[in-house]
Amino acid sequence: MDEPTSSLTENEVEHLFRIIRDLKAKGVSIIYISHKLEEIFEIADEVTIMRDGKVVGSWSISELTPDMMIANMVGRQMSDRFPQKTNKPAEVILKVENLTSIDSKSFKNVSFELRKGEILGIGGLVGAQRTELIEAIFGLRTIKEGKIFIKGKEVVIKNPQDAIKNKIALLTEDRKLTGIIPELNILENTTLASLKKYLNGFGLLNDKKRVLDTQNFIDILRIKTPSYKALIKNLSGGNQQKVLIARWLLTEPEILLLDEPTRGIDVGAKFEIYNLINQLATEGKSIIMISSEMPELLGMSDRILVMCEGRVSGILERNEATEEEIMKLATKFSA
Amino acid sequence: MIQGGYFKMSFTKKARQVLSQNAIYFILLALIVVIAFISPDFLSWRCFRDILLQSSTRAIIALGMSLVLITGGVDLSAGRAVGLAAVVSASMLQTADYARRFFPDLPQLPLIVPILIAMVITLLFGIINGVAISRLNLPPFIATLGSMVIIYGANSLYFNMPPNNSQPIGGLRPDFTNLGTGYIGISGEYSIPYILIIALIVALVVWVLLNKTALGKSIYAVGGNVNAARVSGINVTKVLIFVYAFAGLLYGLAGVLEAARTGGATNNYGNMYELDAIAACVVGGVSTTGGIGTVPGVLAGVLIFGVINYGLTFIGVDPYWQLIIKGLIIGVAVALDIRKYLAKR
Numbered sequence: 001m002d003e004p005t006s007s008l009t010e011n012e013v014e015h016l017f018r019i020i021r022d023l024k025a026k027g028v029s030i031i032y033i034s035h036k037l038e039e040i041f042e043i044a045d046e047v048t049i050m051r052d053g054k055v056v057g058s059w060s061i062s063e064l065t066p067d068m069m070i071a072n073m074v075g076r077q078m079s080d081r082f083p084q085k086t087n088k089p090a091e092v093i094l095k096v097e098n099l100t101s102i103d104s105k106s107f108k109n110v111s112f113e114l115r116k117g118e119i120l121g122i123g124g125l126v127g128a129q130r131t132e133l134i135e136a137i138f139g140l141r142t143i144k145e146g147k148i149f150i151k152g153k154e155v156v157i158k159n160p161q162d163a164i165k166n167k168i169a170l171l172t173e174d175r176k177l178t179g180i181i182p183e184l185n186i187l188e189n190t191t192l193a194s195l196k197k198y199l200n201g202f203g204l205l206n207d208k209k210r211v212l213d214t215q216n217f218i219d220i221l222r223i224k225t226p227s228y229k230a231l232i233k234n235l236s237g238g239n240q241q242k243v244l245i246a247r248w249l250l251t252e253p254e255i256l257l258l259d260e261p262t263r264g265i266d267v268g269a270k271f272e273i274y275n276l277i278n279q280l281a282t283e284g285k286s287i288i289m290i291s292s293e294m295p296e297l298l299g300m301s302d303r304i305l306v307m308c309e310g311r312v313s314g315i316l317e318r319n320e321a322t323e324e325e326i327m328k329l330a331t332k333f334s335a
Numbered sequence: 336m337i338q339g340g341y342f343k344m345s346f347t348k349k350a351r352q353v354l355s356q357n358a359i360y361f362i363l364l365a366l367i368v369v370i371a372f373i374s375p376d377f378l379s380w381r382c383f384r385d386i387l388l389q390s391s392t393r394a395i396i397a398l399g400m401s402l403v404l405i406t407g408g409v410d411l412s413a414g415r416a417v418g419l420a421a422v423v424s425a426s427m428l429q430t431a432d433y434a435r436r437f438f439p440d441l442p443q444l445p446l447i448v449p450i451l452i453a454m455v456i457t458l459l460f461g462i463i464n465g466v467a468i469s470r471l472n473l474p475p476f477i478a479t480l481g482s483m484v485i486i487y488g489a490n491s492l493y494f495n496m497p498p499n500n501s502q503p504i505g506g507l508r509p510d511f512t513n514l515g516t517g518y519i520g521i522s523g524e525y526s527i528p529y530i531l532i533i534a535l536i537v538a539l540v541v542w543v544l545l546n547k548t549a550l551g552k553s554i555y556a557v558g559g560n561v562n563a564a565r566v567s568g569i570n571v572t573k574v575l576i577f578v579y580a581f582a583g584l585l586y587g588l589a590g591v592l593e594a595a596r597t598g599g600a601t602n603n604y605g606n607m608y609e610l611d612a613i614a615a616c617v618v619g620g621v622s623t624t625g626g627i628g629t630v631p632g633v634l635a636g637v638l639i640f641g642v643i644n645y646g647l648t649f650i651g652v653d654p655y656w657q658l659i660i661k662g663l664i665i666g667v668a669v670a671l672d673i674r675k676y677l678a679k680r
Binding site: 140159178182196205207 | 567570
């Protein structure tokens with residue numbers, strides 16, 4: 001089984017685990033691939049850790065602790081799973097007022113503010129309409145009513161082009177479906193959203209500059225690839241994600257909407273992406289991060305907005321947020 | 336994960352990779368070698384010039400088709416658009432003293448006027464295709480199947496207008512036919528047909544479009560992953576309308592040149608050319624699922640069919656056998672191509 005729980009809800013995961021245990025009792029052998037450590041400890045008897053295409057080693061589950069497992073996965077000791085926060089939220093940059101979807105089953109009456117240099121986490125259960133909300137802010141979905149203000153001025157965003165002009169970026173939830181262009185190389189994938197800035201006086205692309213910028217991001221983000229000419233489909237999930245982040249950083253955004261930015265990514269690359277998000281916020285970029293992983297929400301966010309059934313059920317400050325509090329809000333309107 | 340380093344590969348592996356990634360060019364070369372082996376006279380500039388001459392209009396159509404295929408679409412109206420442009424341009428470019436003129440009282444127009452009229456008409460049909468596909472979300476196969484039939488109907492109505500009444504259009508002006516049959520002489524038997532130069536210019540324009548412009552990159556992106564392209568701020572509607580319109584323009588140009596080359600036109604000109612163009616593109620490595628394709632590949636694909644048509648006739652192969660060989664080459668080329676992608680999985 002290869003990441004069987006990546007799109008399951010907690011109930012469904014429990015159900016899956018019951019089935020796996022049944023199968024095990026009947027003598028079926030199971031290879032279970034997962035990047036979620038909690039699952040491994042819950043279900044596995046024996047663990048094999050791989051890194052960069054090689055086997056690091058195999059252990060019985062009782063010999064391992066989560067920290068040991070992470071250390072073996074990334075090849076170094078990791079004192080903390082999240083970077084020390086260094087960003088300082090300042091004035092309000094984005095204000096969303098009463099945003100309501102044209103689809104009555106989707107989000108409604110959503111209001112919140114985002115500050116410059118702030119990381120605003122969005123929590124909630126699968127189906128809470130979090131993705132729909134930020135896709136609407138990005139112009140991919142139609143809104144019935146509500147207003148969006150950037151730096152105090154009302155903006156109308158009808159499509160992604162408008163969003164990019166307003167210096168908004170969207171890292172989507174599903175890399176394969178809405179992120180990578182598999183048959184194109186890293187260079188083309190990286191510069192796709194910012195092609196206009198590479199045009200010379202004749203309207204032709206300045207390839208030297210494109211290569212230079214791409215190579216620059218390959219170095220800064222430590223994208224593991226033999227060359228910028230490699231097809232993006234041949235990279236690992238974490239490296240693909242880095243290319244997509246580079247794509248958006250080249251558009252010089254002020255507001256980054258990140259939808260499950262570490263989904264399906266190994267622990268080492270995860271930490272690098274956390275560091276990057278933290279650094280971007282420190283540089284004054286404003287970040288909205290949807291995450292279904294509680295530790296990630298709690299470890300990264302300055303504030304956490306929780307949604308339930310399309311509505312905002314609460315906004316928690318960093319110091320008052322706990323897993324229990326988030327879960328309570330995430331199920332607030334559920335029958 | 337990342338592919339193994341190129342430099343670490345053994346020589347045979349490298350050779351195999353070069354062979355499979357350039358299969359199309361080797362097939363072309365092998366064809367020429369085999370034909371030349373059977374009939375050494377084949378290796379002459381005369382023969383190559385004839386092949387290039389016959390391939391020129393095919394190349395222009397295939398280049399238009401390749402853009403459409405790269406977006407993940409298909410354009411079945413290409414052949415009929417060629418026929419329409421041939422008839423429209425020919426109908427306005429007959430000599431003044433020709434007995435059965437399409438427009439008996441038409442004054443002598445500057446050469447460029449009827450040519451532009453024909454190309455603008457096919458351009459408009461291209462725009463209609465693009466709008467139907469991008470705005471009304473019709474599948475390209477269906478939308479262009481419809482326009483294919485409509486264009487043929489419109490062309491036949493025009494062709495059947497009195498006093499022409501569906502007579503083949505002939506008596507074309509020498510300045511017009513010269514465009515299709517004339518050439519720049521270099522020395523002795525060496526000469527370059529105008530039509531070949533036009534095809535090369537079109538190839539260069541399409542190459543620049545695909546490789547050096549933001550629009551070209553958007554065409555690949557739309558074909559490679561339309562949702563990702565949209566999220567990245569690409570105006571998918573605009574890209575699709577442009578591609579079908581530009582392809583329509585190229586079909587128009589090809590139709591005009593076909594009329595000039597053959598010295599006439601009927602409403603059946605260009606019939607099934609879209610299938611030849613698709614075959615040439617596919618053999619040339621253009622993916623029918625979108626996102627992949629190059630200008631040199633398309634040109635090689637067109638040339639392969641040019642060499643087959645001319646070369647096999649040259650060495651006296653039965654025309655029916657030629658069809659079977661063509662079909663086999665399409666199959667083999669695509670199988671090799673698919674293997675190239677399967678190997679990466």
